[in-house]
Amino acid sequence: MSSSTTAGRADDSDSELDARIENVVERTILRNIPGLSLHVSESDLDVGPTPKELVYSNETARLYHYEPLLDEIYRVPILLVMSPVAKGYILDLAEGQSLVEYLLLQGHDVYMLEWAAPRREQSELGLDDYVIDLVGGCIEAVVDDCGENEVTLVGYCMGGMLSAMYTALNPEGPVKNLVCFTTPVNGDGMELYKKWMSSPAFDIERLVKELGNIPGDFVNSSIQALRPLQRSANQMRLLNHAQDDAFVKAHLRFDRWAVDQLPVPGRLAIALARDFIVENKIVNNKLELRGELADFSKITVPFLHVAALHDHIVPAAASKDFIDLVGSEDKQEIVMKGGHVSLVAGGNAVFRLWPQLDSWLGARAL
Amino acid sequence: MSNDESMDPMRLWREWFVKSEKSWSDALTEMMGDERFSDGMGRYVHEALHSHRMFGESMGQYLANLNIPSRGDILDMSDRLAQIEDTLGSIQVELRSQRALLTTLAAGTKSESKPKRPARTRKPQADAS
Numbered sequence: 001m002s003s004s005t006t007a008g009r010a011d012d013s014d015s016e017l018d019a020r021i022e023n024v025v026e027r028t029i030l031r032n033i034p035g036l037s038l039h040v041s042e043s044d045l046d047v048g049p050t051p052k053e054l055v056y057s058n059e060t061a062r063l064y065h066y067e068p069l070l071d072e073i074y075r076v077p078i079l080l081v082m083s084p085v086a087k088g089y090i091l092d093l094a095e096g097q098s099l100v101e102y103l104l105l106q107g108h109d110v111y112m113l114e115w116a117a118p119r120r121e122q123s124e125l126g127l128d129d130y131v132i133d134l135v136g137g138c139i140e141a142v143v144d145d146c147g148e149n150e151v152t153l154v155g156y157c158m159g160g161m162l163s164a165m166y167t168a169l170n171p172e173g174p175v176k177n178l179v180c181f182t183t184p185v186n187g188d189g190m191e192l193y194k195k196w197m198s199s200p201a202f203d204i205e206r207l208v209k210e211l212g213n214i215p216g217d218f219v220n221s222s223i224q225a226l227r228p229l230q231r232s233a234n235q236m237r238l239l240n241h242a243q244d245d246a247f248v249k250a251h252l253r254f255d256r257w258a259v260d261q262l263p264v265p266g267r268l269a270i271a272l273a274r275d276f277i278v279e280n281k282i283v284n285n286k287l288e289l290r291g292e293l294a295d296f297s298k299i300t301v302p303f304l305h306v307a308a309l310h311d312h313i314v315p316a317a318a319s320k321d322f323i324d325l326v327g328s329e330d331k332q333e334i335v336m337k338g339g340h341v342s343l344v345a346g347g348n349a350v351f352r353l354w355p356q357l358d359s360w361l362g363a364r365a366l
Numbered sequence: 367m368s369n370d371e372s373m374d375p376m377r378l379w380r381e382w383f384v385k386s387e388k389s390w391s392d393a394l395t396e397m398m399g400d401e402r403f404s405d406g407m408g409r410y411v412h413e414a415l416h417s418h419r420m421f422g423e424s425m426g427q428y429l430a431n432l433n434i435p436s437r438g439d440i441l442d443m444s445d446r447l448a449q450i451e452d453t454l455g456s457i458q459v460e461l462r463s464q465r466a467l468l469t470t471l472a473a474g475t476k477s478e479s480k481p482k483r484p485a486r487t488r489k490p491q492a493d494a495s
Contacts, residue, residue, distance in 0.1 A: 053462060057455040068484045075486040107488040116452075119445045148486065195399050201408025210415045228394045233387035236380035362490035 027243075047253055048089035050100050052112070056141035059125060060084070060116045060265070061134040063141050069104040074365035076176050077109035078152045079142050081135060081159035085219050085264055088114030090257050090345050091156070097250075099344060099354060106358045108365065109146060113138045113159075118265045123212040126267035127275070128289040131165045139166070143174055150176035152365060154357075156344060157182050157314065160305075161276075164326075165287070167301065168294045177364045178326075179304045179357065182314045182340050185296075185325060187280040189318030192226060197273045204273040208266035219261040227312045231258075254341070283321055296325040302364050303331040306353060308343040332360075 056063040080100070082088045091112070092100040103110050113135065118125060125134075142151050151174050155163035160183030167175045187194060196202055207214070224231060234251065241247040264272075281287035287294045305322050307314075316335075323333040336343060336352050343353055397403060426436045435443075 054455055054458050055462065056459055057452065062455065070488075071484050072488045073484045073486055074488045109484075109486075117448070119448045120441065121445070192395055192399050195401070195404045196407060199401070199404040199408045201405045201412070203408070203412065206412065207415065210419060225398060226395060227388075227391040228398075229387045229391045233384045236383050240377055240380050240384075359490070366489065 047094065047256070048092045049095050050092050050098055050104070055111070055145050056138060057116075058134060058137050059122060059129070060118050061138055062114050062116055063138045064088075064112045064114070065145060066100055066104055066110045066112070068109055069101075070107045073107045073109045074362065075148060076150050076152050076365040077111060077142055077146045077148060078103060078154055078361065078365075079139060080110065080112040081138075081153060081155040081163045082112065082114045083156055083158035084115050084130065084162075084268065085158065085216075085262050086156075087257060087260050087262065088112050090341065093253055093257070093345050094249075097345065097347065097350075099349070102350065102354045103358065103361075106362070108358075108361065111138075111142050111145075115262055117216070117262050118213050120212050123208070123266040125265040127165075127271035130268060131162050131169065131289055131294075135162050135166045136170075139174055150174055152177040152179065152361060154179040155181070155183060157184070157340070158272075159183075161185065161282075164296060164299065164322075165289065165294045167299050168296050169289060169292055171298045171300060175301055177302045177304075177361070178299060178328075179306070179361070180322065181306050181344055181353075182308050182311055182319065183305065183322060184276075184314045184318040185282045185322045186318050186320075187277040187283070189315060189320075190277055191315075191317070193222070193277050197277050204270050208270055211266070213263040213265055214269045216261040216263045219264060220259055223261070223313060230312075231255075250347070254345075258341075283325070296322075297327040299326040300328050303328040304357075304360050305331075305333045306343065306357070307333065307335045308338045308340055309335055310338065311340045311343070313340040 050066055052064040052066045054062060055065045080088070080091060082091075092098045095101065100110055100112070139151055139153075143149055153163040153167065153175050155161070155178075160180030163175075163178060164180060164183070164185075167173070167178050184190060197204065211218075234255065238248065238251045241251075275281045275287060279286070282294075282296065285293070285295055285297075303323075303326050305319070307316065307319050311319075320333075323331060334356065338346060338348065338352065343349065398407075422437060426438065429436045
């Protein structure tokens with residue numbers, strides 16, 4: 001082998017190495033620019049962009065009204081009821097990815113009941129306070145504000161539980177229609193939580209006595225435990241799409257919401273753990289709120305339940321009994337592709353859930 | 367560049383992880399559902415609470431000696447801020463209703479000059495029903 005050939009091959013491999021190094025550096029820089037720019041400019045991640053006004057507040061309840069976008073709207077307003085542990089902006093994530101915006105553009109009058117973090121002295125708020133006073137108070141405020149005496153309740157996850165309980169306690173009340181997304185009603189179906197909370201070593205009352213309100217981090221950890229590696233997998237997926245600005249923004253919005261869990265008032269946590277998970281009172285028709293039985297068979301208004309096919313937070317076993325519990329004649333259950341969150345707020349929701357919801361609501365909001 | 371990306375071992379590993387994550391997570395949750403795990407976790411939580419309380423008490427005294435706010439002090443401040451926010455919210459609600467009242471009064475009783483609200487007469491679109 002001649003020295004000139006060897007030198008030539010060495011030059012080729014050096015330039016190839018240089019090219020590879022340059023490529024890796026360029027890709028690394030390109031990958032980090034979107035992330036850095038988003039860290040520096042948080043306004044790019046602005047969530048909840050649809051203009052709204054605070055209409056009513058009581059304890060942890062905050063009722064917002066979204067400004068109608070059309071000159072002609074449906075008669076019956078919608079009250080979106082959020083889960084007490086989750087922030088409401090998931091339903092108004094970004095322009096073009098907002099259930100709220102979609103409903104407004106279809107001509108609905110939209111209100112949202114979302115929850116503030118409870119203060120320490122609010123740890124005594126229980127399930128009865130949430131259903132009767134807070135949800136009830138917000139419904140009255142909607143009626144008062146819009147001038148109509150009927151409201152459609154649309155509850156997400158535990159928001160659906162609260163909405164259903166209120167409707168069961170007030171069958172002749174102002175609720176005209178009831179819609180629930182991914183709502184658990186059967187504590188036996190929440191298998192992992194049932195096993196943990198049924199263990200004699202787990203004492204929810206002692207936990208509440210020590211902490212007052214159950215911290216948001218605790219809530220977040222217990223939700224993450226249902227699919228422990230999902231967050232890591234999402235971060236891997238993010239790295240693989242780091243040059244895609246839109247993907248990065250969407251990921252960061254979802255990720256922000258996923259860890260933005262609210263603390264739970266102590267007495268409410270005890271009710272959810274004991275009455276719902278361990279004793280399964282909803283399905284066994286034994287749930288009493290201030291001495292009155294919340295009998296779901298007394299729900300007779302038009303009812304729609306939408307479940308997600310790949311929901312690991314509220315699996316089918318926890319929600320499938322809902323349709324049989326309610327006493328409505330006009331009732332329907334739809335199971336759609338998607339997960340617990342992507343069903344209502346993912347990129348495909350605009351093609352799947354939202355049009356079906358609008359169609360169902362439109363026929364019943366007259 | 368696309369050839370480099372497809373052969374990037376880290377990328378391949380990440381893709382494998384993403385595709386197999388569900389089965390790994392299911393295996394972990396099955397382990398966590400075991401009775402021994404549940405009992406152990408319950409005991410751990412309570413031990414952690416006990417330790418947390420003991421540590422908080424000892425640190426509270428130490429921080430007080432250094433004239434540094436404790437966690438309890440920070441929580442007190444957080445509660446006061448939350449109360450201020452709640453009060454501001456109530457004021458906001460009241461201002462809104464007062465503004466609506468004033469707008470109605472300013473417009474007088476003539477229906478054509480009342481503040482315009484959207485008509486609640488919408489019907490579903492024909493192709494949507």
